Amino acid sequence: MPELVSQALDLVLYGMGSVFIFLTALVGVTMLMSYLIGTDPTTNESGIPSGSMDPKLLAAISAAVKRHREDRQ
Amino acid sequence: MPELVSQALDLVLYGMGSVFIFLTALVGVTMLMSYLIGTDPTTNESGIPSGSMDPKLLAAISAAVKRHREDRQ
Amino acid sequence: MPELVSQALDLVLYGMGSVFIFLTALVGVTMLMSYLIGTDPTTNESGIPSGSMDPKLLAAISAAVKRHREDRQ
Amino acid sequence: MEPLTTLWHSTGVYQMSLGQLAMIVIGLLLLYLAITKKFEPLLLVPIGFGGILSNIPGVDIAVGQGILHQFYAMGIETGVFPLVIFMGVGALTDFGPLLANPKTLFLGAAAQFGIFATLIGAVALTQTGILDFTIAEAAAIGIIGGADGPTAIYVAGKLAPHLLGAIAVAAYSYMALVPLIQPPIMRLLTTEAERKIEMTQLREVSQREKIFFPIILLGLVALTVPSAAPLLGMFCFGNLMRESGVVDRLSDTTQNALINITTIFLGLAVGSKLRAEQFLVPETLGILVLGMVAFCIGTAAGVLMAKLMNLVSSQKINPLIGAAGVSAVPMAARVANKVGLEANPHNFLLMHAMGPNVAGVIGSAVAAGILIMFAG
Amino acid sequence: MEPLTTLWHSTGVYQMSLGQLAMIVIGLLLLYLAITKKFEPLLLVPIGFGGILSNIPGVDIAVGQGILHQFYAMGIETGVFPLVIFMGVGALTDFGPLLANPKTLFLGAAAQFGIFATLIGAVALTQTGILDFTIAEAAAIGIIGGADGPTAIYVAGKLAPHLLGAIAVAAYSYMALVPLIQPPIMRLLTTEAERKIEMTQLREVSQREKIFFPIILLGLVALTVPSAAPLLGMFCFGNLMRESGVVDRLSDTTQNALINITTIFLGLAVGSKLRAEQFLVPETLGILVLGMVAFCIGTAAGVLMAKLMNLVSSQKINPLIGAAGVSAVPMAARVANKVGLEANPHNFLLMHAMGPNVAGVIGSAVAAGILIMFAG
Amino acid sequence: MEPLTTLWHSTGVYQMSLGQLAMIVIGLLLLYLAITKKFEPLLLVPIGFGGILSNIPGVDIAVGQGILHQFYAMGIETGVFPLVIFMGVGALTDFGPLLANPKTLFLGAAAQFGIFATLIGAVALTQTGILDFTIAEAAAIGIIGGADGPTAIYVAGKLAPHLLGAIAVAAYSYMALVPLIQPPIMRLLTTEAERKIEMTQLREVSQREKIFFPIILLGLVALTVPSAAPLLGMFCFGNLMRESGVVDRLSDTTQNALINITTIFLGLAVGSKLRAEQFLVPETLGILVLGMVAFCIGTAAGVLMAKLMNLVSSQKINPLIGAAGVSAVPMAARVANKVGLEANPHNFLLMHAMGPNVAGVIGSAVAAGILIMFAG
Numbered sequence A, B, C: 001m002p003e004l005v006s007q008a009l010d011l012v013l014y015g016m017g018s019v020f021i022f023l024t025a026l027v028g029v030t031m032l033m034s035y036l037i038g039t040d041p042t043t044n045e046s047g048i049p050s051g052s053m054d055p056k057l058l059a060a061i062s063a064a065v066k067r068h069r070e071d072r073q
Numbered sequence D, E, F: 001m002e003p004l005t006t007l008w009h010s011t012g013v014y015q016m017s018l019g020q021l022a023m024i025v026i027g028l029l030l031l032y033l034a035i036t037k038k039f040e041p042l043l044l045v046p047i048g049f050g051g052i053l054s055n056i057p058g059v060d061i062a063v064g065q066g067i068l069h070q071f072y073a074m075g076i077e078t079g080v081f082p083l084v085i086f087m088g089v090g091a092l093t094d095f096g097p098l099l100a101n102p103k104t105l106f107l108g109a110a111a112q113f114g115i116f117a118t119l120i121g122a123v124a125l126t127q128t129g130i131l132d133f134t135i136a137e138a139a140a141i142g143i144i145g146g147a148d149g150p151t152a153i154y155v156a157g158k159l160a161p162h163l164l165g166a167i168a169v170a171a172y173s174y175m176a177l178v179p180l181i182q183p184p185i186m187r188l189l190t191t192e193a194e195r196k197i198e199m200t201q202l203r204e205v206s207q208r209e210k211i212f213f214p215i216i217l218l219g220l221v222a223l224t225v226p227s228a229a230p231l232l233g234m235f236c237f238g239n240l241m242r243e244s245g246v247v248d249r250l251s252d253t254t255q256n257a258l259i260n261i262t263t264i265f266l267g268l269a270v271g272s273k274l275r276a277e278q279f280l281v282p283e284t285l286g287i288l289v290l291g292m293v294a295f296c297i298g299t300a301a302g303v304l305m306a307k308l309m310n311l312v313s314s315q316k317i318n319p320l321i322g323a324a325g326v327s328a329v330p331m332a333a334r335v336a337n338k339v340g341l342e343a344n345p346h347n348f349l350l351m352h353a354m355g356p357n358v359a360g361v362i363g364s365a366v367a368a369g370i371l372i373m374f375a376g
């Protein structure tokens, strides 16, 4: 079998192998983690980037814009 | 005529020549373009950076600020 | 006295010396400056970053948010 | 020489080659698709425009001291741009849906088969003498199947810089074409009944889980596939900034100014690889074909994995979300949702599809690490 | 050596040369003009401050590994900063008024005569033995007449880096002085009647025209003056991001964070060229004089071209807007509007003047390309 | 070699050294302190995460072409990152309280004694053969007492790059620990009566004073300690942008996008110096001990100076604000306020403590200049 092909087959073996081993392990540790630290959502959890101040900002903007429109009517 | 001077005159020739040829051509293709694709302004055309979200934001701010001031009165 | 030690003592001498000379001089020129150009606060002085547009923005946001909340009640 | 002759010889009309003209047309086509058809405009506008600039004759733009080549040298040769983008993607990623249903990680794993099948395909083309790819080139082409832009650019920059232009164009174009590529395959491989499967509402995920996840993900990478650490490390760092809640100003800037600035320069730098002499080669055609194959196989593998999981697991999952395992975030997840709604108007799969979707990003980053280590 | 002597010798009082002191005073003057008189503060604050830093003795700031020299080496020697600024200017430019009345492009062309007249002037100074400029230096000085900051810095960085400080200072100072320089010339060359000419309301321009314009502009550059492609290419790219409407987040960042960051570092880097030994030379005086001449001739040429056009064209234009052809955006357009209002209180020329104003940017970028190619 | 063996040998489990494991734990500890205890999170999150990345085996991240080493080489070796951060700090600093009561500058001077006492301490450790530091290393360790992050990183990068990791970690950790370190010392050195001293309301400061201050500060630096000009020059430039009021857009970007982006890359770059082989050495322990000593002595010196000033001056100052002279902005000022409130619930020292607080930044920057010049 030409070297290129054997290299390729090795790569597929290593690659898919690693991907599956890795993600299987990840499923395990993730479930373990959730089990250990508890899964009760805290209030500040909401899928919103806890980072960005956008939510409040947008709330403000939209409210203001709404009002603004009403003015114009 | 010293070389520096002839170089300079060539540059002026090339330069002003290119600038005029280029901008004349640009006048032509621009008019052609406008003629071909039509010049009826679409609604979203308004000279406002279509990019920036400032307009809405500013509208919001100003509206809010206005109200804010009214509060204080 | 080993060289390292003498170097160190020189550094302390130079260092603290410079720091004190410098900051003493700074006290002087600062007081002089304030005396010369006058210290009456102008209106736009307020400790607020004259740069940032935050203050107005925040005022707007807070006002808008306040209103927004009131809506929901 | 006659002044006017000099001037005439300095024009593009005089100097432009047919290839350059063709590439400029291709650049215009990319701009058209990006602006009119909304094909991944954030990348294809800079790439397309950069491609046009790179094919203007008589001036160094994409070579030598040219500005685009400088962007390429400082940002892609070094790997900085794709890694910074990846950090930004991490800061924009919400792992909530994945954490609510970790099993969907398997779908993200399966979909990576597209990468390796394509690698085999590239080798086959070489064996059959149709084209000639080295193992490194084959690996770089395969990564198109990862359906993840920065990963593809990072790998191509390491393994096959001369093919980077074609690989990046293929990756982003097919990511934009996902709504056309995936549905037929998804319908072909699933029964009406399967497409109707409704999935149980995902549980809420706690902030603590979200904070711990990027850390354990990095830990697992460190222990098992260190070669994936640059990509996934930056990704996890971005995500930790986002979820930790103590560095909001850094997270905001990463999600906005920083990722935007980097995207602009990355796109222009990629465009510098669209020079006619480098792009208009038979390999490019092969890359475009193989890339399409990669997307198709990845999609199929994801769907089939979902069906396999339904055989062994009691809690059924809708196989359509398997297709989202290729990544192409968030397009592929939207496609799964759309096809699901066709079968069952009350079936909203979007959030369920986000799990495999981000899992696919992790999966292809792992694959990228392996490829760089063993094919580099 | 005696500790105290060492300390004394390390002070600036001991080391400072008269030249450095003079340059620090000049730096303070620039800061004064920028802060109190609002002279192009965005550039003159960083340039002036950088100039002061560059003349502090006994420490490497503008040379060697000094921070300002690093900014210069990474940003100006490479051409990256001016080109990125130009991209930002493109993203901030609205071509609407130009598209509504393309003929005003001729005014932007005529005003560039200031560039070439000044080039001749520099050569004349050399011939008469007053000063000694090479053709490249003469070209770099001429570009001051382009009245466009990034273009001047880009050209000077390529053709005469040692003169960059004086050229940049002249360019920005005269741009700030446009309200003093132009009106007398405008009044001198126009009759009261001409200044009273009212122009017809500009038509609205469609978004499609605005999207196509940067593309056809780039296409024309590619076909005719490729040497102008780096400058105009980045300019058109910025404008396309702005108008395309599909990459708003990139356009926003370009118009704000990116152009601001680049402006800061560009200004400081320019300041690094204000070192006494480089700036306090007779050439600087010549550059300041020639730069002023360039602005005056450019202004005159713009106005006269407008009058010429009125001879051949039926639709009359107010010659005052010709002065805006030098660029100096948007100051020159405002000046045209102001002088117009003096003659006719109901005559608002601002929007009409924006056409030649941006045309002047294009015109000087084309001239820059030619100068770099033939004098480089 | 056997495929599986190859794969196994490529894992981190197989390659990781005990030292790397220990450093990863230390990195996790830093993240824990930053996220849970809010210890300087803006820096310790990137530093801690970077430290973890740098100790992942089998992949170049903090060495060679690794991304973090590239950040280090481009940003810290060159001094660019700390200087840009310093510019940002200047743009965020309000000199109002200092201008209202310039005498507090003496407190900022006294607190720098911590730097030099620590330098002596490092030399003593060397003389006694416990550790072995050169004069440059001793100086770099001493600067921890400056309680100012960018200054410490800048000096360490110049004088002792191999110790930069430990020095930066010590500096930021102790800055975060100021609320624990300072109060006992403050109470020990002051009587109840002294802590009760109420200070007169600070006068308002005019905008003109705020604009002139950064300029005269720079002027004084140029005349007396030019070696401090890079640090204080960038600091003054940032502050002038802030106060001048004519470059608001530059000031805004500097206070936000620019300082945030630089902070991220600076933190990651510092993390690249947390590699086990470099960090896990006896010197690190010495640095941590000496750094703590530096903070304590600096605090004490500030308080004692305040008491000394009360002996000679009629207008009494509360000695607690002397502790703020170490900088650690704004934490140390808050601590002074807190301890003051304990003694007298109506005694708000915060604004009075801001004066010495920013004075401490200036003082340690001056000290840094001297150290780099004479120990470099």
Ligand code: NA
Binding pocket: D145, D146, D147, D148, D325, D326, D327, D328, D360, D361, D362, D363, D364, D365
């Ligand atoms: Na993927």
Ligand code: NA
Binding pocket: E145, E146, E147, E148, E325, E326, E327, E328, E360, E361, E362, E363, E364, E365
């Ligand atoms: Na111009």
Ligand code: NA
Binding pocket: F145, F146, F147, F148, F325, F326, F327, F328, F360, F361, F362, F363, F364, F365
């Ligand atoms: Na300090």
